[in-house]
Amino acid sequence: MAARLALQEVTLRFGGITVLRDVGFAVEPGEIFGLVGPNGAGKTSLFNCISGHYRPSSGSITIDGEEMLGSTPAALAQRGLARTFQHPALQLHSSVLENVLLGAHTRLPGGPVSWSLRLPRTVRSERRLRAEAVELLERHGLGWAAHLPADELSHGLHKGIELCRALLSRPSLLLLDEPAAGLPHSEVEQLIHSVRAIRDDDITVVIVEHHMGLIAALTDRVVVLDHGSKLMEGTAAQAQSDPRVIEAYIGKEAVDDAA
Ligand SMILES: Nc1ncnc2c1ncn2[C@@H]1O[C@H](COP(=O)(O)OP(=O)(O)OP(=O)(O)O)[C@@H](O)[C@H]1O
Ligand SMILES: [Mg+2]
Known part of the structure; x- marks a missing residue:
């Protein structure tokens, strides 16, 4: 069976800036898949590529085995893709x-x-x-x-x-960009419950989130992005204990603290 969503070597450039570099991963039907990484890592840009709002410079993006690169947001919506935005x-x-x-x-x-x-x-x-x-x-x-x-x-x-x-x-594929941002702690449990119910309705979910408790509670697997590249892929627990991931976050915080 084809992956619900598969990305291969997705690269996105704006002028001289490479925002995404050779990003690839596959999301199986029925998964809750996490996309995490420090601020500016390229998570929202990657969602924009998948939903047709940005056109990657190169690479492949398939839904259920069908190449969708270059499709419009409207065509992707007809194909079963829905998304939320970081800033509604x-x-x-x-x-x-x-x-x-x-x-x-x-x-x-x-x-x-x-x-x-x-x-x-x-x-x-x-x-x-x-x-x-x-x-x-x-x-x-x-x-x-x-x-x-x-x-x-x-x-x-x-x-x-x-x-x-x-x-x-x-939709058959739902992209959620930081659904927990701005939610009081008491509402996060409701969100976790909602996303599980969505998966139980046979909707495959890809979720960008900084709330690691929510990522750990919900996701089957995650990809970690840093500076537009894939740092690692595995379970949320593996990501949280991976020295490369810890360094990416701590390095970023150190830079932010110094600013
Ligand atoms: N339209 C654009 N033109 C130029 N640069 C862009 C554009 N869109 C995104 N970028 C750049 O791409 C980089 C990644 O931004 P993006 O918003 O994808 O990060 P993010 O991982 O979603 O961050 P956050 O966690 O803060 O939401 C940033 O350096 C951003 O300035
Ligand atoms: Mg973002």
Whole structure:
């Protein structure tokens, strides 16, 4: 069986700067896979390459064995990819529910024309999608907020809205960029529970996170990036005790402290 997601020798350059250098790994269907590394290591850039927001200078990115390099974000969404962003961009004055419904665009029958004409078929499917969106919010601990304007929720909870929005597209592969950033400690358990439930629904998850407790609790395997290159691949426990990884983090902190 082909890997759900496979990267080979992915290199990304901006002008003279090499942001990613020959990065490769494979994620099997049903895995929760971690992507970790110090600030600036290239994690978000790699997500941007996978989701079609950046075009790598060279390499290969396949989903279920099909080459996707150079595909647009829209084509990748149709192919079953969904993602959240490190800095969520929500419609702050719309309700939480309306924000989640934005994730349904890949599932609208008949395209935007029949949607704007409000044909009976589209009205029925809108009703179904609304019910599904409410159910997703309830399942991920945000049912109470469905009808509140998004700007009344904290930054941490905006990540939860984005998660539900991504899930409404019914992805087979979900990329989460720092879902725990800004979450109070008490909410991290809910997030761990949510990601496990997502995997149990047969969605393969790749997660970027600095919260090592969450990475250790959730992931089957991790890749560690540093300065755009793959430092190691293994379990979270192996990564945490790997001298190269410790040095990458400590070196970075020492530089940050000196700044
Ligand atoms: N569009 C761009 N143009 C130029 N450089 C970029 C661009 N996008 C990212 N970079 C550079 O790539 C490097 C990696 O950034 P990236 O945001 O991918 O790191 P990260 O691992 O996600 O860091 P963090 O943990 O802080 O989110 C940085 O040096 C950044 O400045
Ligand atoms: Mg990032």
